[in-house]
Amino acid sequence: MANIKVPYLDLKAQYQRIKPEIDAAIARVLDSCQFVLGTEVAGFEQEFAAYCGTAECIALNSGTSALHLALLAAGVGPGDEVITVPFTFVASVAAVVYAGARPVLVDIDPRSFTMDPAAIEALITSRTKAILPVHLYGQPADMDPIMEVARRRHLVVIEDAAQAHGAKYKGRPVGSIGDIACFSFYPGKNLGAYGEGGAVTTSNAEFGRTIRMLRDWGQDRKYHHVLRGFNYRMEAFQGAILRVKLRHLERWTEARRAIVGKYNQLLAGSGVELPTEMPWARHVYHVYTLRTHDRDALHAALQMEGIQTGIHYPVPVHLQPAYADLGYARLTLPESEKAADEVLSLPLYPEMTDDQIERVSEALTGLAATR
Numbered sequence: 001m002a003n004i005k006v007p008y009l010d011l012k013a014q015y016q017r018i019k020p021e022i023d024a025a026i027a028r029v030l031d032s033c034q035f036v037l038g039t040e041v042a043g044f045e046q047e048f049a050a051y052c053g054t055a056e057c058i059a060l061n062s063g064t065s066a067l068h069l070a071l072l073a074a075g076v077g078p079g080d081e082v083i084t085v086p087f088t089f090v091a092s093v094a095a096v097v098y099a100g101a102r103p104v105l106v107d108i109d110p111r112s113f114t115m116d117p118a119a120i121e122a123l124i125t126s127r128t129k130a131i132l133p134v135h136l137y138g139q140p141a142d143m144d145p146i147m148e149v150a151r152r153r154h155l156v157v158i159e160d161a162a163q164a165h166g167a168k169y170k171g172r173p174v175g176s177i178g179d180i181a182c183f184s185f186y187p188g189k190n191l192g193a194y195g196e197g198g199a200v201t202t203s204n205a206e207f208g209r210t211i212r213m214l215r216d217w218g219q220d221r222k223y224h225h226v227l228r229g230f231n232y233r234m235e236a237f238q239g240a241i242l243r244v245k246l247r248h249l250e251r252w253t254e255a256r257r258a259i260v261g262k263y264n265q266l267l268a269g270s271g272v273e274l275p276t277e278m279p280w281a282r283h284v285y286h287v288y289t290l291r292t293h294d295r296d297a298l299h300a301a302l303q304m305e306g307i308q309t310g311i312h313y314p315v316p317v318h319l320q321p322a323y324a325d326l327g328y329a330r331l332t333l334p335e336s337e338k339a340a341d342e343v344l345s346l347p348l349y350p351e352m353t354d355d356q357i358e359r360v361s362e363a364l365t366g367l368a369a370t371r
C-alpha cells in the first residue's frame with residue numbers, strides 16, 4: 001500500500017462521475033447564448049434558497065463579493081466596526097476593510113475553531129454594526145449566544161458560510177440563522193463551481209433587494225442607478241453547473257462524514273488530536289483538521305510519502321503583514337495563534353477510496369509513533 005499516492009483533493013474524480021450531466025448543462029448555456037445571470041442562475045437561486053431554508057438567494061461572482069455586499073446592505077461603512085475572527089481565510093476580514101469599516105477581532109474557541117461567543121460583548125462599542133462569525137472547516141459557530149448578544153445590542157449578524165454548505169446548527173441549516181449569510185462556490189469548496197462563484201442567502205426582503213441591485217451596478221431598472229453598485233453578477237455557466245452539483249451535495253456530504261468516521265477510528269490513539277464535532281453541529285467537513293505539536297515536520301514527512309496535506313491557516317489574519325495596521329500584537333489572540341501553529345488538514349473528498357483513507361492513516365500513525 002505504501003506506493004499509493006493521495007492528493008489533498010481530486011476534482012477530476014468528481015467530474016468523471018457526473019460528466020454527462022455537467023456537459024449537458026454547459027451545452028444548454030451555449031445553446032441559450034444567455035451568459036450572465038438569466039434563467040440558469042435564477043433557477044439555481046431558487047434551488048439554493050430552498051436548500052438553505054431562506055426566502056432568497058442572490059447569486060454572485062465570488063464569496064468575497066458576497067461578504068462585501070452583505071456588509072454594505074447591513075449599512076456597514078467608514079467609522080463602523082465589525083466583530084469577526086482572525087483564524088479564518090483572509091477574505092472574512094478583507095471584506096470588512098472593503099466596506100471601509102474596522103475589523104475588531106475576537107479569539108476562537110480551541111475545540112470548535114469558531115468564534116468564542118463569551119468574548120464578544122466586551123468588544124462591542126457605539127460603533128459596532130455587525131458580528132461576522134465564520135463556520136470554519138464546515139462546522140457552524142455557536143450561533144445561539146451570538147444571536148442573543150446581537151439582538152440585545154441591535155447588531156446585524158452575517159454568517160460566513162463559505163466552507164459550510166449544508167451544515168446545520170441545532171438542526172437548522174447555516175445560511176438561515178443570521179440576518180444574512182455568505183457562501184463561496186470556489187471549485188474546492190463543498191459545493192464548487194467550475195470557476196469563481198458565490199451567493200448571499202437572506203430572508204430579509206430589504207437586504208435581498210439591496211444586494212440584488214448592488215451586484216448589478218446599483219440599478220433598479222436598466223440604466224437607472226440608485227446605488228453605487230458593482231459588477232458582481234454570476235455567470236450562467238456557473239449557475240447551470242451548480243444546479244447539477246447541488247443535486248449531489250447531500251450524498252457528497254454523507255460521503256465526507258463517512259470518511260471522517262473512518263479517519264477517527266483509524267487515528268484513535270495515534271497521538272494527534274482529532275477534530276471535534278460540537279454537540280450543536282452537523283459538521284460538513286470541508287476540511288478534516290488535526291492538531292499536533294510538530295505540525296511542520298509531519299506535513300513535510302507526509303509529503304515525502306506521497307500524501308498531500310494542507311494547513312488552514314498557517315498565519316492568523318492579525319499577524320499578516322497586510323493587516324499589521326489593525327494593531328494586534330503577537331499573543332493578543334492566543335487561541336488563534338496556537339491553532340495556526342498546530343493545525344494540519346488531511347486529504348478529504350467524497351470520492352476517496354478506503355485504500356487511500358487507510359494509507360493516510362497508516363502513514364500518519366507510523367510517523368506520529370517515531371516522534
Ligand SMILES: *Cc1c(COP(=O)(O)O)cnc(C)c1O
Pocket residue numbers: 062063064065088089091092134160162163183184185186197198
Ligand atoms: C473561500 C472563502 C471565502 C471567499 O470566497 P471566494 O469565493 O474565494 O471569494 C470567504 N471566507 C471563507 C471562510 C472562505 O473559506
